Amino acid sequence: MKIWVDENIPLAETLFGQLGDVVPFAGRTLGHGDVQEADALVVRSVTQVNASLLAGSRVKFVGTATIGVDHLDLPWLAQQGITVCSAPGSNAQSVAEYVLSALAALGTTLEDLLAGGCVGIVGFGNVGRQVARCLAALGIAYRAYDPWMPDDLDPNLTDLDAVTASQVLCCHAPLVKDGAHPSYHLLGVEDLTRLDTGGVLLNAGRGGVLDTEALLSLKQQRPDIALVMDVWENEPAIDLSLAQQCAIATPHIAGYSLDGKIRGAVMIARALAQQLGASLDEAVFSQSSAEVKVPASGEGAHFIRSLIHSVYDVREDDQRFRHILTGDVAAGFDRLRKDYPVRRELAACDFDFPGGLSEQQRDLLLALTTPTANL
Ligand SMILES: NC(=O)C1=CN([C@@H]2O[C@H](COP(=O)(O)OP(=O)(O)OC[C@H]3O[C@@H](n4cnc5c(N)ncnc54)[C@H](O)[C@@H]3O)[C@@H](O)[C@H]2O)C=CC1
Numbered sequence: 461m462k463i464w465v466d467e468n469i470p471l472a473e474t475l476f477g478q479l480g481d482v483v484p485f486a487g488r489t490l491g492h493g494d495v496q497e498a499d500a501l502v503v504r505s506v507t508q509v510n511a512s513l514l515a516g517s518r519v520k521f522v523g524t525a526t527i528g529v530d531h532l533d534l535p536w537l538a539q540q541g542i543t544v545c546s547a548p549g550s551n552a553q554s555v556a557e558y559v560l561s562a563l564a565a566l567g568t569t570l571e572d573l574l575a576g577g578c579v580g581i582v583g584f585g586n587v588g589r590q591v592a593r594c595l596a597a598l599g600i601a602y603r604a605y606d607p608w609m610p611d612d613l614d615p616n617l618t619d620l621d622a623v624t625a626s627q628v629l630c631c632h633a634p635l636v637k638d639g640a641h642p643s644y645h646l647l648g649v650e651d652l653t654r655l656d657t658g659g660v661l662l663n664a665g666r667g668g669v670l671d672t673e674a675l676l677s678l679k680q681q682r683p684d685i686a687l688v689m690d691v692w693e694n695e696p697a698i699d700l701s702l703a704q705q706c707a708i709a710t711p712h713i714a715g716y717s718l719d720g721k722i723r724g725a726v727m728i729a730r731a732l733a734q735q736l737g738a739s740l741d742e743a744v745f746s747q748s749s750a751e752v753k754v755p756a757s758g759e760g761a762h763f764i765r766s767l768i769h770s771v772y773d774v775r776e777d778d779q780r781f782r783h784i785l786t787g788d789v790a791a792g793f794d795r796l797r798k799d800y801p802v803r804r805e806l807a808a809c810d811f812d813f814p815g816g817l818s819e820q821q822r823d824l825l826l827a828l829t830t831p832t833a834n835l
């Protein structure tokens with residue numbers, strides 16, 4: 461059994477090595493000729509899996525250790541009888557922590573939200589709902605748009621116009637190009653100018669959900685709006701002028717916590733084991749928790765900011781990203797993703813509060829760290 465596994469998937473040998481011979485590959489450049497010996501293929505979002513890649517091959521299983529599936533030609537794979545599985549929810553908490561980190565990094569955004577501002581969420585799946593849970597834990601209001609979700613799922617579900625008229629707009633929709641509710645270029649300038657004065661537009665879904673030209677026009681018409689972009693059209697050859705106009709710009713790493721990546725890999729290894737009728741030693745992938753010291757910093761927004769940025773500070777990713785904008789951007793984009801530092805999720809941390817914790821701070825910590833994405 462030969463299992464081709466993207467080189468950016470952690471614990472590949474430990475997990476998939478239990479099921480067969482692991483062959484690592486570079487996801488962006490994998491071609492038809494490379495996979496002829498493969499029985500199973502385990503990819504990330506950078507590999508387009510379709511007839512051009514797999515026609516005539518003996519691959520019978522395709523797993524993507526990601527939430528998004530827009531890089532897979534699902535109808536063609538189904539037609540070929542190839543088993544497909546993905547990793548729903550695996551890195552949703554990581555994306556939610558990216559959102560919190562960005563909101564805490566932008567001027568007085570966090571204070572304004574705590575004082576009664578509202579976050580609009582587009583796409584209310586695992587990520588959108590996890591963002592909402594985190595906001596609710598902080599006492600921040602949200603409203604959400606998702607055309608496929610039943611209205612009675614959450615009283616905060618509403619229409620797109622109401623959601624875009626928020627202080628912060630977070631986009632967590634998948635890239636869908638057909639069907640009743642396509643998301644490609646979903647939000648135009650007219651929608652986005654509904655954002656409150658001094659508002660924030662954050663995209664951590666897929667680049668194609670927002671139109672680059674519309675974003676550039678928006679910045680001309682509404683320079684007060686801060687852009688936070690993790691995903692881009694035409695990755696890794698992204699639009700430089702858009703990147704330069706962002707308050708926070710990152711190379712598609714919102715979901716890159718180690719915990720989220722491992723969860724994704726484990727989900728695929730389990731699915732492959734099931735297909736093969738094999739068993740998987742699950743003891744091998746547990747990670748020890750990270751020690752995190754949180755400097756004493758008062759109540760409310762000060763405490764939240766200090767807590768969140770002690771675990772993950774998105775400004776460090778933004779700084780690294782700025783450095784690659786002056787060189788070969790596409791190569792730099794992928795290099796930053798390949799060499800991404802270890803980042804842990806809140807729930808994977810053992811905290812040390814040298815200044816102690818008030819009851820209110822303890823409750824908040826508990827609400828934010830209660831794990832919701834179980835393996
Ligand atoms: N930046 C990053 O690192 C990451 C990005 N993602 C992206 O985020 C997307 C969402 O992730 P999950 O919430 O876990 O997926 P999910 O599949 O759980 O939920 C997606 C939700 O979007 C909704 N949706 C579909 N079409 C829509 C439209 N036209 N307008 C608004 N909502 C629409 C669906 O009904 C569904 O509820 C993924 O598909 C992926 O593209 C996911 C993980 C990491």
Ligand SMILES: O=C(O)C(=O)[C@H](O)COP(=O)(O)O
Nearest residue numbers: 504505506526527528551715
């Ligand atoms: O899970 C998803 O969906 C994502 O967007 C991934 O976190 C992105 O990572 P790569 O698959 O591109 O490494």
